[in-house]
Amino acid sequence: MHRPAPSALLPEGRALLEIRHAVRAWSAAHPGPVAVALSGGADSLALTAATVAEAPNVRALIVDHGLQPGSAEVASAAAAHAVKFGAVQARVLQVQVSGSGGMEAAARRARYEALNAARGDASVLVAHTLDDQAETVLLGLGRGSGPRSIAGMAEFDAPWGRPLLGVERSVTRAACVELGVRPFEDPHNTDTDFTRVRLRHEVLPLLEDVLGGGVAAALARTAEQLREDGLVLDAMAESVVDADAAEIEIAAIETVEPAVRRRVLRRWLLGRGVRSLTDRQLRAVDALVERWTGQGGVALPGGTPEARLVCTRRHGRLSVGLENE
Template sequence: MTGKRSGGAVRLPETAAVLVVRRGMREWVAARGGRAPVVVGLSGGADSLALVAAAVVEAGPVTAVVVDHRLQEGSGAVARRAAEQALALGCVDAVVVPVAVGRDGGVEAAARAARYAALEEVRDGRPVLLGHTLDDQAETVLLGLGRGSGGRSIQGMAAWNAPWGRPLLGVRRAQTVRMCADLGIEPWDDPHNIDPGYTRVRVRTEVLPLLEEVLGGGVAQALARTADQLREDGAVLDTLAEDLRRSATIPPAAPASAEFVPEMTSSESVVWGSGPDDTDRPRLSIEILATAPAAVRRRAVRVWLAEQGIGGLMNAHLQAIDELVSDWRGQGGVAVGGGSRAHRLVVAREHGTLTVRAQPRLDDT
């Protein structure tokens, strides 16, 4: 479904909630260089409806995109209603995109992946604005902290991570709800948002309220401030890590005429022969890596692997890889994601370098 509107923006009342949301939107637009066409991901909930209303006034022409995950009965009607509300608020276009949600990583993760893929497909070079609020940020930081997922997870969400924009990270969820009431808009209440079967819902409805009570309030704001500070620190570490990666990188060796057979030494054991494209992979100097602080070294390794298409690393992976540099005891390599049906990718220590090798997969039959 798609719909277009030729009229202008609806005049917004100057209530306290409206002004807070508009200010967040205005500051985001100014930081990105001024008004320009944008896409807004619209669920029909209060956060995204408030974002649409503010974007129509403060940004350039707004196209609302409603992703219908088709996980609940009547989801199509909910999506169409949200699109109609967007047009009534002054969007130049409103599009409903039905998607198929898989099961990889659980329903919540699969729905998120399908949603982002749909938004990417229709954005046509425009930034996509998402209605995440300060409360969402606090929940994200707390979840990352509880799972021990490392510094990146407790940096929370960035206001701009191209092409994704989050103008409302300084706005409370209660303010978006109040803004919708001030505008006479009835948002959709997703039943998933109160389903205790989802970990995030329990953090929202049980953990954060308890922390607010025990610590005397201000917890959500404190968690959001922590995320901002860690993101600033992380940017510095990322710069240092990139410098380290460049200085430690050894370019791929010239292709050999015969299959590589690793030389065994008394101090290092490389247990695999060459696999597909191994000669095309850059290596990292152990000597140079070992001189760097662990926090910088692990980030450099993450970037090095990402450039080879290897992502989705857990802290356990990075710790084990780091021990190949800092605590070498003759241990074998560390299996990472990627590879093929016939080979899996393994980070190994080889002749004074970290390298990625393709190890034949064991036949389970």
């Protein structure tokens, strides 16, 4: 018996068509096999349905964090929706959430590790929307870590694809109504202990009211412009010095424009084993070049329990090495 194509099984309401067009445009720019990260929420349900209609052999990957009672049932229901939409496979991935950085960070780490392990050669589409992008930009502004932190999320950061960065969250909810499915409402999304939740429910609505609307879209446009500028500056930085060099000659970078020089230093420091580099630490290393007064080295993340990782200036060169505490 002939099985109708998934697109023939879906309604053609305005909201779902907007999401399908977004997925279609993303797929044209980034061809290849795809899987979808499905949580059971409105955003990922709408993305899964649209992706099944626009791409062949789509797999749904559902992560069960096991953090809430009934999480297995939520995951099973999400998998059933994916199969109904026409996904060729809906796989539930059970993870253990542990580690540093708080529950939210640990859950995110476990989720992305599981998705990466299960994706095979496919890109994984995640359902971040325009609203998520705006929240990310505001979080970056609050950290004050420079253009890189407020450049938001890219539409493709291999293997992660984000087709819905131009789609409002209200559209995904409307699409679920058109699909006749009831999305899972994660209680964490209304827990004001999380900064992002307060941004979503308190800060952004206030900004929309005070500034007359369009704030989320404006923040997303700002992020896109900063990413484009950042790519140019990063390309300039790549031509200055060898990022894999054990040391950097001060004379090679001291006259370089600060925005480019700090990118040179960032690439080099990350290549020397530094982890989770902050803007403050980067500027302290930059001061060893630009404002050298004989100051000591800069302690950086990435050492061992017995020794810290330090960037020092000696004899006109920068180097990174371990020093005993």
